[in-house]
Amino acid sequence: MRRLIAKGDPNAIPLAERTIDEYLEATPASARKSGLRYLQQGVLTQYDALVGVQRSFAETVNAYIEKKLEME
DSSP: HHHHHHHOOOOGGHHHHHHHHEEEEESSSHHHHHHHHHHHHHHHHHHHHHHHHHHHHHHHHHHHHHHHHHHH
């Protein structure tokens, strides 16, 4: 995810979403929420250092993670 955010390519958003979805499918239900929070923390840790398209990409990924957290 860090590499995708570093590139900030809006065309890679579906790849980031697919990566999160595949992670959820491979993770036991009991660990999904904590795993999502771990991914989210990684995104938020980078957030302050990001600008422009990178920041926008991170915001989009964070919103997707939030959506998945609500579903868990």
